[in-house]
Amino acid sequence: xxxxxxYDEIKLEQEGPIAILTLHRPExxxxxxxxxxxxxxxxxxxTDANDDIRAVIVTGxxxxxFCAGADxxxxxxxxxxxKRADTGEAGRTDKIDIQRDGGGRxxxxxxxxxxxVIGAINGASVGIGVTMQLPMDIRMAADTARFGFVxxxxxxxxxxxxxxxxxxxxxxxQALEWCYSGRVFPAEEALKGGxxxxxxxxxxxxDAAKAKALEIAQNTAAVSTTLTRHMMWRMLxxxxxxxxxxxxxxxxxxxxxxxxxxxxxxxxxxxxxxxxPVKVSDGMPSxxxxxxxxxxxxxxx
Numbered sequence: 001x002x003x004x005x006x007y008d009e010i011k012l013e014q015e016g017p018i019a020i021l022t023l024h025r026p027e028x029x030x031x032x033x034x035x036x037x038x039x040x041x042x043x044x045x046x047t048d049a050n051d052d053i054r055a056v057i058v059t060g061x062x063x064x065x066f067c068a069g070a071d072x073x074x075x076x077x078x079x080x081x082x083k084r085a086d087t088g089e090a091g092r093t094d095k096i097d098i099q100r101d102g103g104g105r106x107x108x109x110x111x112x113x114x115x116x117v118i119g120a121i122n123g124a125s126v127g128i129g130v131t132m133q134l135p136m137d138i139r140m141a142a143d144t145a146r147f148g149f150v151x152x153x154x155x156x157x158x159x160x161x162x163x164x165x166x167x168x169x170x171x172x173x174q175a176l177e178w179c180y181s182g183r184v185f186p187a188e189e190a191l192k193g194g195x196x197x198x199x200x201x202x203x204x205x206x207d208a209a210k211a212k213a214l215e216i217a218q219n220t221a222a223v224s225t226t227l228t229r230h231m232m233w234r235m236l237x238x239x240x241x242x243x244x245x246x247x248x249x250x251x252x253x254x255x256x257x258x259x260x261x262x263x264x265x266x267x268x269x270x271x272x273x274x275x276x277p278v279k280v281s282d283g284m285p286s287x288x289x290x291x292x293x294x295x296x297x298x299x300x301x
Contacts, residue, residue: 004046009036011061012043017054017217018210019047019115026061029068032128037102041109048114051279054217054225056113057209058136059120063202066119066145069127070103103128103160111135111161111233114226114280116216120209121145122202126184131158134165137229139195140209141187142202147195148184168236170194221260221276223283227251234291246297247290254285 004012004019011022021043023030047053060066110117110132119139126148133139149166151158158166158179166175174193178185190196200208216225231251235244255261260278267274290296 004050005043007039007043009033010039010043012046014050014053015210016214017052018213019043019050019053019056021047021056021058023058023060023067026064028071029065029124030060030062030129031068031071032103032132033071034102037106040106044109044113049281051222051281053115054222055116055118055213057118057120057206057213058133059206059209060122063123063144065124065129066121067129067132068124069129069150101159103131106132107135107160107162107165113229116213116225116229118209118213120205121147121187121196122205126150127154128160131160131162131165134160134162134169135233138197138212140198140200140205140212141190141196142205143187143199144202145187145190145196145199146184147187147190148182149179150182150184152179153182219274221264221274221278222280223258223260223276223278223285224255226280226284227255227288230289247287250287250290251285254287258283 001013001015001020004014007024009023009025011020011024013020013022021040023032023036025031025033025036044056047056106128113135116138117136119133119136121133121139121141123142123144124146125133126146127150130147130149149158149162162179166179169175170178170193178193187196187199191199198208231244231247235247238244258278260276260283263274263276287293287296
């Protein structure tokens, strides 16, 4: 496993086609800080730019916690960013900068990822520790993991764009019950409620996450996977299936002309493993990212 950068509060390592981002403040149960926010954003910039990386796993250091929420060491002023701005300990000193929720800046960066993101939730996950998981594509939990949307019990409110993500993942009723109560619940309840994909013995969790990442990396075309990720997530807010049909059509038309499509068919017919040549860095179709193009309306040829 090789390091992909020097960080203070996270680790970013590569193992074959997988990047493993580890929240690394084990003495603080990997509690979230402004510095961690910046380091996570930088890490996703690195994984997006690296064609050798096909999937990203996010996990926590140690056996106790994935992320125990915001670092509360500042006591009563923990969530008062105006009072903390001049000290710099929040990692943000600009008055405009601090008006944006730091957790939301992380979740929006994960949402924009060009690579699939798998959460390996190895322990306690409360507050931002659980909301940062929501834009991850697949969440796999240790049987010792516990989750809590505890914001109302701290006199604040759900953040990190969770009011958009959570109801879409688990439904409005379950989302509201967890957020209204602010209670902490076990991994099995998270599985039943649809928050996580699967539950594993803690000692087996990371290997299970790696196996899932390798299944993606070894069998699929990188550009197809990136397109699929954004087509699925961004259509959650579409007002009509025609919006999906337009993007689907553009994608099929474009990808059908590539070496990837030819390789996908021929490797199947020849009963061999595929080797997809097109890279995300220079092979995305011309209409990507379509959501930034106000005039995008593909009608075919």
